Amino acid sequence: MSAPVNLDRRQLLASGGALIVSFSLHGAFAEDQGAPATSAPPPPGSLKTSPYLDSWIRIDADGSITVFTGKAELGQGFKTAFQQVAAEELDVSFASLKVVTADTKLTANEGYTAGSHSMQDSGTAIQNAAAQARALLIAEAAKRFDLPVKRLKTENGAVIGPNGRRLSYGELVAGDLLHVQAAPTSKLKDPATFKIMGKSVPRVDIPAKVTGGAAYVQDMRPAGMVHARVVRPPSYGAELTECNTSVVEKMPGVVKVVRDGNFLAVVGAKEFQTVKAMKVLAAAAKWKETARLPKQDDLPSVLTSLPSQTSTIFERNDPTVTGQKAIEATYTRPYQSHGSIGPSCAVAELVDGAMTVWTHTQGVYPDRQAIAEMLHMAPENVRCIHVEGSGCYGHNGADDAAADAALIARALPDTPVRVQWMREQEHSWEPFGPAMMTRLKASLGGDGKIADWNFEVWSNTHSMRPGGAGCLLAAQGMEQAFAVPPAKPLPLPEGGGDRNAIPIYTFPNAHVVHHFIPDMPLRISAMRSLGAYHNVFSIESFMDELATLSGADPVEFRLRHLDDPRGREVIEKAAQAFGWRKGQKAPQDRGYGFAFARYKNLAAYCAIASEVEVNRETGRPRLVRAVAAVDSGQVVSPDGLINQIEGAIMQSMSWTLYESVTFDETRITSIDWQTYPILRFDAVPDSIEVHIINRPGKPFLGSGETGQGPAAASIANAIANATGKRLRDLPLTRKRIKDAIDA
């Protein structure tokens, strides 16, 4: 049996012709030799790229402590988690320090807040920086006391020596004590002694949010601020042929109309006056549109007929094992919307040639680069500051709104400009989660185990984030327009369209193919979990189809193919907590479903069992209850983790049962909550339970996206269990279920 090979797409593109051979060799080398030796291992987490301790922790002479993260709080609660981690390792109280989030002037460049990386990148960096800072403070105190380090301890922001001798951190930090590069390893606290980590500390952002405090970029009102609204084209690629602005310019409160090529906006003193002016301006604008959208109701042929770059990303062969009974199935996912409840918003101001943008972007540094390029400014003259917006779940209109605000602010120097998108703009212009198709084929051996597994996925890229000015709507519309950059697939092991395409289960023969589609008929980008949502939906639905074929219980069938002990434990926990029993039978018109994945095959593990009720008359499904188990390594805030998993299940349920972007030949037609319905309270389950398997001392494993795929498949499997019919096209709507029941 040949060794399994994980193929990195960059290697694949670089290696040209003799693909499989070179990969097999590479794989064998990697397995046999381990990682090539280097002089010193890099420090952990984002300390790799920002190694100075004072990039993360600052202690002032008055003892005040500030923690810096390049990640953005998006409502996941990790501003609180970072504060817990830093307080724990510094040995100070939780309340005694504050956390500053993504700001190009103040924090490290940690790229995007994406991919469930925040705890593992930034949380790990902060934990290690704090531990090393504490060690330096002790060493400094040892020098001043002329005592050995081992006779000192820390407590509440001070180093304590024998006989009550005490030096506060503020007294110890003189000079450049913390301006040193991180060591490769840190002496972290023993998890058994944790006082703050592992506790459900109340979130620091919630008090303002429940009392009407200024909590969002939408709530900013700097002195002299004006309001702006953009008039977006009616469809992709539409060109502004005519626009008489004279009527609008005379409207009450209107400050200015800004036009640059196809970019059109109006600025007003008061917000509603500006909205009214926008409507008049929109009516005055004449556009030339092009019918260029594909057929919405035949996604499989659209996806398979677009040109694609095909690569084998996983291959394992054991000719001694062959299957007997084979089945195949095709699964599809439509374009889906992030659907932020608050449309995107930003504030920008140009003062003395320096542009400041307050934005809910997920990447202040990449956004700064793109905005600087758009404005032909030096990046150091642009500052992007993250301020929370409405939840985004990926790349929504945030970066575009930031660019809109900056472009308008350039036309009105010394004036803070606030841009907020309208509902229909967010719905029709945000970059969607891409449509996908998967084709699966597998056979069962005589032992009831899968002998041969074939998986193909067709997908666009899953990130068109800036990436350059060409990713910004405003820059695309300018007279001197920036072209959309060519799409690139995201490299494995994390992947994009092929994220979680490689099965976590062990099959003797397996073949996984990624068809990367460069052309993007609809504007798309990153949406929570990227391709993992559909790939896990496909794999875990098909596992149930195969379990049925082999006459096995779905949980037992999964365990039959899974070696990973942490994965097995998560599955067993969810099944046990749900009360899953072999041979169980759900009550009339109800079904039980199960699904499992490890996000990206390298982040958090999640298994979900669900009970779904289906109204046979109407086809309407309702998730009655869900029970999840999750292993995300060392847990910092149990309640924060539970909140993320609960949210993932609810959101994925909404995607899975209701959601698809609609369009005609020219325009997006799902432009509000009537035309793009999502979960409402009448469909909220009776209960959701989340069980955590904590792993003290183990690395943080990203958990924000791990629930999306398992929730979808668990619900799909429960619907199949309830109705006896397998639905393979997302969303699993009332009508599709009804049609399947009636067929």
Place this chain on the structure above:
Amino acid sequence: MMTLKVNGQDHTIDAEPDTPLLYVLRDDLQLNAAKFGCGLGQCGSCTVIVDGRAVLSCVTPLVLLEGKQVTTLEGLGSVSEPAPIQRAFTEEQAAQCGYCIAGMMMRAQALLQRNPKASDEQIRAELAPHLCRCGTHMRILRAVRRAATLMDTAELLPAEQGSAR
């Protein structure tokens, strides 16, 4: 010019009569809690209480509000002196991004003022106009139930009069 009573105080408003209440609250009175979500009355994030009833402020023009009492989340309590509903949402950690929460809280407040013993079904039905995208629904339901208990044990709130303080 018209006078608008918000959180117990009279304000002179210089805005066109068709201006939706939401813009008056946010732009003229600089209140943060009521949020713009859709401007279409489809999502509930702009909800405030007018004369004891939950109202979608994004589709309610100023001209209809003469002589009425408007209450926003700011009028119920503060970080240092939270109203029962604010305590309940904090204690249940019933938010992720929290953008929808102020609207949810105001409709729940109106419901509990009207019916302190609202059943789970009544709470769910009442919250039907509200969208939450983070999937915090289970916590929101728990928080509303907790608020009912807290209100039951707290002194009667003068929230109808616009201020709980």
